[in-house]
Amino acid sequence: xxxxxxxxxxxxxxxxxxxxxxxxxxxxxxxxxxxxxxxxxxxxxxxxxxxxxxxxxxxxxxxxxxxxxxxxxxxxxxxxxxxxxxxxxxxxxxxxxxxxxxxxxxxxxxxxxxxxxxxxxxxxxxxxxxxxxxxxxxxxxxxxxxxxxxxxxxxxxxxxxxxxxxxxxxxxxxxxxxxxxxxxxxxxxxxxxxxxxxxxxxxxxxxxxxxxxxxxxxxxxxxxxxxxxxxxxxxxxxxxxxxxxxxxxxxxxxxxxxxxxxxxxxxxxx
Amino acid sequence: xxxxxxxxxxxxxxxxxxxxxxxxxxxxxxxxxxxxxxxxxxxxxxxxxxxxxxxxxxxxxxxxxxxxxxxxxxxxxxxxxxxxxxxxxxxxxxxxxxxxxxxxxxxxxxxxxxxxxxxxxxxxxxxxxxxxxxxxxxxxxxxxxxxxxxxxxxxxxxxxxxxxxxxxxxxxxxxxxxxxxxxxxxxxxxxxxxxxxxxxxxxxxxxxxxxxxxxxxxxxxxxxxxxxxxxxxxxxxxxxxxxxxxxxxxxxxxxxxxxxxxxxxxxxxx
Ligand SMILES: [Fe+2]
Ligand SMILES: [Fe+2]
Numbered sequence: 001x002x003x004x005x006x007x008x009x010x011x012x013x014x015x016x017x018x019x020x021x022x023x024x025x026x027x028x029x030x031x032x033x034x035x036x037x038x039x040x041x042x043x044x045x046x047x048x049x050x051x052x053x054x055x056x057x058x059x060x061x062x063x064x065x066x067x068x069x070x071x072x073x074x075x076x077x078x079x080x081x082x083x084x085x086x087x088x089x090x091x092x093x094x095x096x097x098x099x100x101x102x103x104x105x106x107x108x109x110x111x112x113x114x115x116x117x118x119x120x121x122x123x124x125x126x127x128x129x130x131x132x133x134x135x136x137x138x139x140x141x142x143x144x145x146x147x148x149x150x151x152x153x154x155x156x157x158x159x160x161x162x163x164x165x166x167x168x169x170x171x172x173x174x175x176x177x178x179x180x181x182x183x184x185x186x187x188x189x190x191x192x193x194x195x196x197x198x199x200x201x202x203x204x205x206x207x208x209x210x211x212x213x214x215x216x217x218x219x220x221x222x223x224x225x226x227x228x229x230x231x232x233x234x235x236x237x238x239x240x241x242x243x244x245x246x247x248x249x250x251x252x253x254x255x256x257x258x259x260x261x262x263x264x265x266x267x268x269x270x
Numbered sequence: 271x272x273x274x275x276x277x278x279x280x281x282x283x284x285x286x287x288x289x290x291x292x293x294x295x296x297x298x299x300x301x302x303x304x305x306x307x308x309x310x311x312x313x314x315x316x317x318x319x320x321x322x323x324x325x326x327x328x329x330x331x332x333x334x335x336x337x338x339x340x341x342x343x344x345x346x347x348x349x350x351x352x353x354x355x356x357x358x359x360x361x362x363x364x365x366x367x368x369x370x371x372x373x374x375x376x377x378x379x380x381x382x383x384x385x386x387x388x389x390x391x392x393x394x395x396x397x398x399x400x401x402x403x404x405x406x407x408x409x410x411x412x413x414x415x416x417x418x419x420x421x422x423x424x425x426x427x428x429x430x431x432x433x434x435x436x437x438x439x440x441x442x443x444x445x446x447x448x449x450x451x452x453x454x455x456x457x458x459x460x461x462x463x464x465x466x467x468x469x470x471x472x473x474x475x476x477x478x479x480x481x482x483x484x485x486x487x488x489x490x491x492x493x494x495x496x497x498x499x500x501x502x503x504x505x506x507x508x509x510x511x512x513x514x515x516x517x518x519x520x521x522x523x524x525x526x527x528x529x530x531x532x533x534x535x536x537x538x539x540x
Contacts, residue, residue, distance in 0.1 A: 019482035
C-alpha cells in the first residue's frame with residue numbers, strides 16, 4: 001500500500017511507544033522524518049487515547065496517513081474510527097474556509113479478520129510511509145485474522161528490525177486462543193514460522209503488557225517465553241488449561257472493532 | 271564510580287524501559303553487553319517491581335552492579351533496598367554451599383539528597399558499567415538533591431544521547447516544587463542549563479508519565495513543554511498556582527527513601 005517515496009532521501013524512523021493503562025494496550029507511532037512530508041502511521045490506536053495520539057502527531061509535525069490494526073481486538077475499542085472522524089471533521093471545517101482538501105487517514109486491517117476498513121492487507125503486502133515500510137506477516141491463532149507488521153529487510157530500513165506482534169506474541173506470554181476463531185496449534189506455528197525465524201536481535205513490540213515490560217527480542221522469547229519456548233504439545237496443553245474468565249470487554253469491543261471502531265461514526269459520537 | 275573496563279571491547283548498550291502502574295514510575299535498565307561480564311545498572315527501581323526487574327536481569331544474563339536513584343522520591347518506595355537485600359540473601363545462601371562471593375549491588379544517590387546510600391555522586395561524576403558511562407548533572411528544583419544521569423558524549427557511547435531526568439523534566443510537564451526543598455526558579459534554571467543545552471535529538475526519559483508517553487527529546491520539550499518552554503516568570507507563576515493536593519505517598523515514601531528504601535532491611539522484610 002502506497003509506494004516508496006523515492007527522491008533519493010534516506011528514510012529516517014521516528015518511533016514512539018504509547019501506553020493505555022485501562023486495557024494495558026500499546027499503540028505505536030512510526031514516521032519517516034527523512035521525508036519532507038513526514039508521513040506517519042499508528043498501530044493499534046485505542047479510542048480513549050486518540051486525543052493524545054493526534055496531539056502528539058501534531059506536536060511532531062507529522063502527517064498521519066494510516067491507522068493499522070494487528071487484529072480485531074476483544075479487550076478495547078480501536079481508535080481507528082475516531083481518528084478517521086477527527087480528520088474528516090477537520091477536513092469539512094477547513095474545506096468550508098479554504099476550499100482545500102485535507103489529508104485523510106486510511107484504516108488498515110487484514111482481509112482474514114472479516115472486519116471493515118479502508119484497506120485490507122494480506123501476507124507479503126507492504127505498507128509504505130515515505131521510504132519506510134512494514135511487511136505484513138500472517139500470524140493467526142489468537143484470532144483468525146491476526147497479522148504481525150515487520151520493518152523492512154533492506155539496507156536503508158531500521159536496524160535492528162522491529163516486529164509489531166499484536167497478541168500473537170506477548171512478552172513472556174501470548175494471547176489467549178479460546179475465542180474469535182483462536183487455535184493454539186495454529187498460534188504455535190504462526191509464532192515459530194513467522195516471528196522466531198526473524199533475526200535474533202529483532203525487537204518485538206506487543207499489543208499489550210500487564211507487568212510493565214515494553215519490549216523484548218526474538219532471542220529472549222525463544223529462550224525465556226514460558227509457553228512458546230516449549231514444544232507444541234506442551235504449548236497446546238498449557239493453552240487449553242488456562243481457565244481464563246470470559247473477556248471483560250469482548251461484547252462491547254468486538255462488535256465495535258468489526259466495523260473498525262465505528263468505521264463511519266455518526267457526528268454525534270465524536 | 272568504577273572505571274572504564276577497557277580491554278579493547280566496544281561498548282554495546284542493552285536498554286529497557288520498565289513501567290510500574292500504581293505510581294506510574296519508569297525504571298530503566300542499562301547494560302554493556304559488549305563487555306564479557308555484561309554489567310548492568312537500574313535507575314529508579316520501585317519496591318513493588320523488584321522481582322520483575324531482577325528476573326529480567328537474570329533472563330538477560332546481566333550482572334547488576336548499581337541501583338541509582340535520581341532523587342529521594344515522595345511517591346513510591348525505591349526498590350534499591352530490596353535489591354541489595356535480595357543479592358545479600360542470595361550471597362549468604364550460595365556462600366554456604368560454594369564458599370564463594372556473590373556480586374553485590376551498590377546503591378547510588380546524590381550527596382545533596384541527604385539520603386543514605388552506598389555511594390554518593392555529584393555533578394561531573396561518571397558512573398561506569400563496563401565501557402559505558404553515565405554523567406551526573408545536578409538538576410535541583412523538584413528536590414534539592416535531584417540529579418539527571420546522561421549517557422556519555424564520546425564517540426563509542428550511545429547515539430543519540432539519552433538523559434534520565436527523574437522528576438526535573440517530565441514529558442510536557444515537570445515535577446512539583448512545593449515540597450522537599452523544591453524551588454520553581456531553581457528548577458527552571460536546572461532544566462534550561464543542564465538539560466535543554468544537550469543536543470536537540472537527545473532522548474529524554476522521565477521518572478514518571480501519567481498519560482502513557484514513554485520518551486521525548488530536547489527539541490520536543492523546548493518547543494512543546496507547556497511550562498518549561500515559557501519564560502521564567504511565567505513558569506514560576508504556573509508552578510505557584512498548581513494547587514496540588516498533599517502528595518499521597520509522601521509520609522511513607524520519603525522516610526523510607528531517605529534510607530534508600532530500607533538501606534539494610536531486616537531479613538523479615540523480604
Ligand atoms: Fe486481542
Ligand atoms: Fe519525585
